[in-house]
Amino acid sequence: MEWVQQLINGISLGSIYALIALGYTMVYGIIKLINFAHGDVFMVGSFIGFYSITVFGLGFFPALIISMTVCALFGVLIERIAYKRLRNATRIAALITAIGVSLLIEYGVIYIRGAQSEAYPDFFKKNFELFGVQIGMQSILILSVSVALMIILQYIVHKTKTGKAMRAVSHDTEAAKLMGINVDNTISATFAIGSALAGAAGVIFGVYYTKIDPLMGVIPGVKAFIAAVLGGIGIIPGAMVGGLLLGVIESAVSAIGFSLWRDAAAFVILILILIFRPSGIFGKNAREKV
């Protein structure tokens, strides 16, 4: 039953990746920018959750909500200050700015509070047995929170006005503008939703791994990007499937005894996907126009 255990670990890890990947995929779908700072929004969310729990003595769910709200504002702030001017800039300039913003957040947090790591308080220590498999309450919690957030996201994107505007802008920005959609507000809404999901992922990550530090966003951020590429960047269900798949693959690699090679496995997957199917699992191939 060892492999069922590993599968559950993989799904828990994968749903954290999926939550972060949603932000990458939405932002990329709408303004074609790899938002490198997204992994750091995740880190900030984790710290806000930590301080709400330890300093203000809040429970898990209030902390989750606070973290999501602050991260949404933070994401919009980043977009307004750093990315808005770059709408018509070259891709390289936009990507370098994103790297700069990422470094600024990381080292800004270190400057403010130091580089030492913090131990997240334990909430859900209980385990229970199901068909002979030990399942932690944490895994159940992670999975249910992620699934709930993804359902809410699907609702927002497909049923609300903002969601329709987002889809329109990502399909054709110019045409959307002509039809009277406020593109700036729609892009801000995209950043807000994506960052809120990253904040939620940060709190869940803290509860699951119990250790957080200011540089923790880098690796999950890059892996979430890989998950987004795996599923087909710009496609929301693709990000979820890609995240879950990546989590399960990583757990499988550790389970067969190559835990030190876990990070390398993610990058190998990225390169293979980019070479053989650059548009991802769910993507369609589109030829670039001259």
Place this chain on the structure above:
Amino acid sequence: MKRTSKQFWLFVVLGIAIYAVIQLLIMNGIIDQFYSNTIIVISINIILAVSLHLIIGITGQFSIGHAGFLAIGAYISAIVTMRLELPFFLAIIIGGIVAALAGLIVGIPSLRLKGDYLAIATLGFAEIIRIVFLNIDYVGGASGMQVDHMTTWTTAFICLAITILVIVNFTNSRHGIASISVRENEIAADAMGINTTYYKVAAFAIGSFFAGVAGALYSHNFYIIQPSQFGFLKSFDILIFVVLGGLGSLSGAVLSAILLTVVSTYLQGYPETRMIIYSLVLIIVMLYRPKGLMGTMEITDYFKMWRTPKGGSQYGK
């Protein structure tokens, strides 16, 4: 694009003069250990900046995994000197060649990728290289590998001079002009009959060769090398040299490598302040001067501008 040989010899004389002055100062003990070490670090960083400038600035291939090639040069050269006990100059060459082979391996598949995807793929390659060294016990794993201090100002200067010479000549040759056309518009260059694949791979291989050379100097300038020295941050450090100087300006890359190395040497005691300054510089330069401080201008272009004050220079730009 014909360079006068007068200009060339002027640069050679200038280079020899810089070398001789610093060498004299070191021999007389006016420049102490700390400063001579800083000068060697500056030379290494210039080699890295110039080699990445060839890939990003000239060919327009956005590679952000340069630390991977640096790591290969560092480890391979350390193996050559410490394990096989061969001479240092051989180690530099072998380090460069192995890094160039790695550049070919990265370059060939990444031809299918463009822009952001290429950036992420190169970042991934660099990280894979780092993890490979982390897991090989022969080179000490995470605790690192001991290396003797062999890099001197003379070796660093010779490598630096060769790097600049090769890259300037490449840029001014037919190959360089073809590479610039790939940077400006790949699809148009392809349509004009330029073998874009060839030039992209060539730039990758040459750039990673010199990154490997820099790696050999780097590892023999410290007493220990560890995989953690070659992470994302090292790649971004090198990227900042190129971006700040100007995407497409060799002298810009050299100047910003000198400037930022001096700044970071003084800020050694405050690493987080250094990174905050670096990141603010990156953001502000990209927001207000997206082509970098010098754009595609070279230092010599400014002199030409002063000489021909009215009507612009006849050399274009």
